[in-house]
Amino acid sequence: xxxxxxxxxxxxxxxxxxxxxxxxxxxxxxxxxxxxxxxxxxxxxxxxxxxxxxxxxxxxxxxxxxxxxxxxxxxxxxxxxxxxxxxxxxxxxxxxxxxxxxxxxxxxxxxxxxxxxxxxxxxxxxxxxxxxxxxxxxxxxxxxxxxxxxxxxxxxxxxxxxxxxxxxxxxxxxxxxxxxxxxxxxxxxxxxxxxxxxxxxxxxxxxxxxxxxxxxxxxxxxxxxxxxxxxxxxxxxxxxxxxxxxxxxxxxxxxxxxxxxxxxxxxxxxxxxxxxxxxxxxxxxxxxxxxxxxxxxxxxxxxxxxxxxxxxxxxxxxxxxxxxxxxxxxxxxxxxxxxxxxxxxxxxxxxxxxxxxxxxxxxxxxxxxxxxxxxxxxxxxxxxxxxxxxxxxxxxxxxxxxxxxxxxxxxxxxxxxxxxxxxxxxxxxxxxxxxxxxxxxxxxxxxxxxxxxxxxxxxxxxxxxxxxxxxxxxxxxxxxxxxxxxxxxxxxxxxxxxxxxxxxxxxxxxxxxxxxxxxxxxxxxxxxxxxxxxxxxxxxxxxxxxxxxxxxxxxxxxxxxxxxxxxxxxxxxxxxxxxxxxxxxxxxxxxxxxxxxxxxxxxxxxxxxxxxxxxxxxxxxxxxxxxxxxxxxxxxxxxxxxxxxxxxxxxxxxxxxxxxxxxxxxxxxxxxxxxxx
Numbered sequence: 001x002x003x004x005x006x007x008x009x010x011x012x013x014x015x016x017x018x019x020x021x022x023x024x025x026x027x028x029x030x031x032x033x034x035x036x037x038x039x040x041x042x043x044x045x046x047x048x049x050x051x052x053x054x055x056x057x058x059x060x061x062x063x064x065x066x067x068x069x070x071x072x073x074x075x076x077x078x079x080x081x082x083x084x085x086x087x088x089x090x091x092x093x094x095x096x097x098x099x100x101x102x103x104x105x106x107x108x109x110x111x112x113x114x115x116x117x118x119x120x121x122x123x124x125x126x127x128x129x130x131x132x133x134x135x136x137x138x139x140x141x142x143x144x145x146x147x148x149x150x151x152x153x154x155x156x157x158x159x160x161x162x163x164x165x166x167x168x169x170x171x172x173x174x175x176x177x178x179x180x181x182x183x184x185x186x187x188x189x190x191x192x193x194x195x196x197x198x199x200x201x202x203x204x205x206x207x208x209x210x211x212x213x214x215x216x217x218x219x220x221x222x223x224x225x226x227x228x229x230x231x232x233x234x235x236x237x238x239x240x241x242x243x244x245x246x247x248x249x250x251x252x253x254x255x256x257x258x259x260x261x262x263x264x265x266x267x268x269x270x271x272x273x274x275x276x277x278x279x280x281x282x283x284x285x286x287x288x289x290x291x292x293x294x295x296x297x298x299x300x301x302x303x304x305x306x307x308x309x310x311x312x313x314x315x316x317x318x319x320x321x322x323x324x325x326x327x328x329x330x331x332x333x334x335x336x337x338x339x340x341x342x343x344x345x346x347x348x349x350x351x352x353x354x355x356x357x358x359x360x361x362x363x364x365x366x367x368x369x370x371x372x373x374x375x376x377x378x379x380x381x382x383x384x385x386x387x388x389x390x391x392x393x394x395x396x397x398x399x400x401x402x403x404x405x406x407x408x409x410x411x412x413x414x415x416x417x418x419x420x421x422x423x424x425x426x427x428x429x430x431x432x433x434x435x436x437x438x439x440x441x442x443x444x445x446x447x448x449x450x451x452x453x454x455x456x457x458x459x460x461x462x463x464x465x466x467x468x469x470x471x472x473x474x475x476x477x478x479x480x481x482x483x484x485x486x487x488x489x490x491x492x493x494x495x496x497x498x499x500x501x502x503x504x505x506x507x508x509x510x511x512x513x514x515x516x517x518x519x520x521x522x523x524x525x526x527x528x529x530x531x532x533x534x535x536x537x538x539x540x541x542x543x544x545x546x547x548x549x550x551x552x553x554x555x556x557x558x559x560x561x562x563x564x565x566x567x568x569x570x571x572x573x574x575x576x577x578x579x580x581x582x583x584x585x586x587x588x589x590x591x592x593x594x595x596x597x598x599x600x601x602x603x604x605x606x607x608x609x610x611x612x613x614x615x616x617x618x619x620x621x622x623x624x625x626x627x628x629x630x631x632x633x634x635x636x637x638x639x640x641x642x643x644x645x646x647x648x649x650x651x652x653x654x655x656x657x658x659x660x661x662x663x664x665x666x667x668x669x670x671x672x673x674x675x676x677x
Contacts, residue, residue, distance in 0.1 A: 004488035013480040017295025022344050029486030035068030043569045045482045052557050060351040061461040062555040067111045069345040074115035080312040091330040097122040097146050100130045102338030102539050124336050128155050135162050145169040156185045170244050172196035174219040179229050196244030201265050245270045248286025255299040256306035263318040271326035283331040291343045294510035302476040339539040346538040348466050352530045353635045354458040359426025372417045374404050378424040401425045451517035455493045460633045463497045463504045464548035476510045478535040484522050492518035499549045552578025552631045581627045591627050598623050
């Protein structure tokens with residue numbers, strides 16, 4: 001029998017494709033992170049987890065940020081544009097901006113601006129709060145600030161006042177009414193604005209956000225509106241303020257053909273504006289550059305069929321092609337790349353603290369003479385499975401199960417017999433699926449058994465807080481163990497979180513060909529922590545998570561490369577996640593008031609003699625400890641009074657194989673699962 005190895009895990013979890021050389025597996029079977037994309041030995045993710053747990057006292061779940069990945073992505077984007085501009089002899093330059101909405105965390109923004117400083121890399125804001133942050137953080141005198149979104153007086157005035165500070169702030173007109181507001185405030189302040197006009201293209205994006213573009217898009221000026229704004233600017237002697245043309249067709253554009261079509265249409269509008277005598281200098285191609293979450297390199301929703309360099313080359317070439325055809329000056333290119341810059345840098349590590357195996361039973365039933373015929377029939381099916389009748393017996397087992405449920409509802413079946421039928425049914429399904437998987441053709445009915453038989457692994461996190469896009473729009477993220485990757489994972493599983501919501505689960509996983517309903521995981525070993533990594537979560541997940549069940553933000557650590565340190569890294573910062581009191585305070589609960597209320601209740605019980613004074617003090621202290629503790633499950637503080645499961649539970653075996661034992665069932669008889677009922 002061939003031994004499972006690291007190479008098998010790399011292939012099984014498709015790491016070499018979605019990992020994009022930032023992630024791999026070392027000989028010890030641990031996930032490694034390579035912030036410089038393939039260079040060096042890499043950072044052992046398990047080593048980081050052990051350090052923050054043992055030395056820093058940081059509990060799970062924890063979000064680990066590898067800030068060097070952000071720097072690498074910023075440099076890679078800018079260098080890709082420099083390469084294409086030089087290769088094609090493009091006459092304009094490139095100056096990108098980071099859309100802060102993708103991840104507004106200060107540490108992320110600082111890293112992007114610092115890495116982008118040699119490239120005069122700027123920022124984009126889409127709200128009042130974002131603009132306030134961008135104006136303060138973006139200090140490079142030549143870096144651009146793009147002001148998008150809905151704009152009230154405060155937003156417009158902030159943008160125009162920033163011009164007085166020497167900042168290059170472009171107010172992008174996205175609705176017709178905005179031009180009148182901008183002109184009025186500019187006159188009030190005596191400032192000449194820098195303006196961008198966002199045009200509404202007919203071309204649409206591709207993928208989940210396809211509907212955000214096109215002629216029915218939420219933002220942008222139609223062609224008549226664009227011409228109307230130009231006429232207004234002429235009348236106000238502000239036509240020379242129009243320096244930037246902007247368009248955007250949506251996030252995570254999956255198909256490179258779409259990108260080329262969109263850029264060509266947008267460039268054509270730019271060219272016509274230039275021919276009208278308007279000195280437009282910048283063409284903002286918006287965002288849309290995606291991330292290959294599943295590693296398939298296709299136009300599937302969770303993938304992209306192009307590389308970063310291909311995207312950049314096609315943008316530069318498409319703009320140049322149209323400009324040369326129209327005989328106009330090639331513009332300076334602006335892109336609002338966000339997802340592709342930050343998605344790779346963060347990994348959410350969660351601990352698995354339990355599992356539910358479908359079809360197992362915690363008790364052993366003795367076979368009785370008076371058990372109902374439906375039980376006997378189900379037992380017969382389990383003992384007479386063969387390669388020739390596998391589908392027929394599956395149908396019969398389904399029928400017996402339905403009969404048993406109907407009989408129970410009508411009061412004709414005992415609780416014990418109902419339990420026997422259920423247990424036998426799932427054992428039959430397990431044996432059927434295990435052995436049918438080796439068939440040349442597996443009927444659809446049997447193939448779907450996989451997701452019904454999957455184990456449920458209990459994970460210490462909230463889907464709503466840490467993976468909101470998975471819950472809301474079924475975005476797929478790479479998920480896999482970060483240890484034991486030199487062992488074969490034998491359990492087809494789904495993940496359930498700790499919220500009290502049936503939607504708090506992950507039952508769709510990345511696959512090269514389609515979407516998998518289960519994730520292969522290892523058997524949980526008692527006393528041996530088991531960790532899963534949820535990768536490529538750096539875009540949008542940090543800021544879009546909600547507080548369902550009042551689970552707050554998770555613990556966070558920032559890791560940097562350093563070859564002089566043990567393991568080749570150091571932990572630069574630990575940011576503690578929300579405690580119970582802080583989360584409650586957002587919903588108008590005061591920790592001080594709640595502590596006072598509980599103390600009054602405890603004091604009353606002490607006076608009545610129901611509890612002793614010392615017990616009352618212990619109760620109050622414990623309540624206050626809970627209030628100021630982490631909102632997630634603390635699996636390290638289980639009560640010493642918990643009794644061993646093994647004292648009460650006897651699990652029955654559930655696996656069986658085809659075996660020709662020469663009995664009356666004939667060749668191909670399936671050895672029934674060993675079980676005592």
